Amino acid sequence: MTSRRQHIANLDTASFRAIAALAYRESGLTLVEEKSSMIQSRLRHRLRDLGLADFPSYCALIESEEGSTERQHLISALTTNVSHFFREEHHFNTLKTEVDRCLPRLRAGGSMRIWSAGCSNGQEALSAAITLTEHVPDIANLDVRILGTDIDPEVVRFARQAVYPQRLLGGVSKGLLSKYFEQVEGPTAGAHFTARNDLKNMIRYNELNLLSRWPMKKKFDVILCRNVVIYFDLKTQEDLWPHFHATLASDGVLFLGHSERIADPAKFGFSCTGPTTYRPTTR
Numbered sequence: 001m002t003s004r005r006q007h008i009a010n011l012d013t014a015s016f017r018a019i020a021a022l023a024y025r026e027s028g029l030t031l032v033e034e035k036s037s038m039i040q041s042r043l044r045h046r047l048r049d050l051g052l053a054d055f056p057s058y059c060a061l062i063e064s065e066e067g068s069t070e071r072q073h074l075i076s077a078l079t080t081n082v083s084h085f086f087r088e089e090h091h092f093n094t095l096k097t098e099v100d101r102c103l104p105r106l107r108a109g110g111s112m113r114i115w116s117a118g119c120s121n122g123q124e125a126l127s128a129a130i131t132l133t134e135h136v137p138d139i140a141n142l143d144v145r146i147l148g149t150d151i152d153p154e155v156v157r158f159a160r161q162a163v164y165p166q167r168l169l170g171g172v173s174k175g176l177l178s179k180y181f182e183q184v185e186g187p188t189a190g191a192h193f194t195a196r197n198d199l200k201n202m203i204r205y206n207e208l209n210l211l212s213r214w215p216m217k218k219k220f221d222v223i224l225c226r227n228v229v230i231y232f233d234l235k236t237q238e239d240l241w242p243h244f245h246a247t248l249a250s251d252g253v254l255f256l257g258h259s260e261r262i263a264d265p266a267k268f269g270f271s272c273t274g275p276t277t278y279r280p281t282t283r
């Protein structure tokens with residue numbers, strides 16, 4: 001028997017605007033009208049799963065009180081989760097100098113805290129854990145913790161499981177793959193790998209919307225918020241800088257992605273000390 005695919009009407013302008021307004025309000029994502037066909041294709045499967053024939057019905061659902069679960073699915077569908085191991089490698093080189101800076105304190109029983117904000121599926125946090133372990137082989141005995149957070153529950157679940165199909169391990173050299181990963185059974189066909197337990201034990205993952213209240217109490221020595229604020233407008237970005245400033249240790253460092261920048265770092269108490277690398281100047 002042939003199954004007939006349900007016909008779904010195209011995304012109309014009013015629905016696009018309603019979805020864009022909700023995405024902005026809930027997550028800071030700025031959706032431009034030129035991307036409406038991409039948004040339509042990302043959301044069609046949601047309508048299909050829900051048995052809805054058109055976008056106005058979908059908007060009625062996400063705007064209703066009962067629509068909270070679907071609002072999460074919507075944000076998951078709209079976020080771009082692309083990441084790579086050792087993406088923008090120069091930041092991982094700076095990370096080595098940061099751990100050298102913290103090492104006397106660590107050896108004296110102090111701590112070092114790193115935050116991957118907008119961590120996607122965990123490749124950034126694991127790249128940091130591998131970098132630190134390569135640089136300081138006994139790091140697992142020191143109080144070094146990496147926090148990975150993301151708004152998208154699906155990527156947080158993936159990051160916690162830390163089972164990567166081979167295609168997501170592109171940035172990992174053969175040497176690092178055999179040293180830090182082991183092959184495991186995966187959920188789909190093909191080779192899958194998971195990271196060594198000492199790396200995984202260094203990292204905790206939580207859901208966190210950067211636009212909501214941040215519950216972390218301790219300051220971070222290193223914050224990586226890379227390729228995240230590019231999806232936000234200037235106002236949302238500028239609302240975030242003071243929070244990062246307040247959450248960063250006075251000698252800490254904030255890394256942004258290659259096409260992101262703090263337009264006026266001095267205004268927010270930062271100075272730019274390297275490529276998309278910022279340090280607090282004032283308290």
Ligand SMILES: C[S@@+](CC[C@H](N)C(=O)[O-])C[C@H]1O[C@@H](n2cnc3c(N)ncnc32)[C@H](O)[C@@H]1O
Nearest residue numbers: 027079080081083118120151152209210226227
């Ligand atoms: C392109 S990925 C970047 C991943 C990683 N930082 C990197 O550079 O490879 C952007 C991530 O930001 C997350 N994100 C988008 N808006 C967010 C928000 N308001 N709060 C927290 N995370 C958000 C997305 O879910 C996505 O996983």
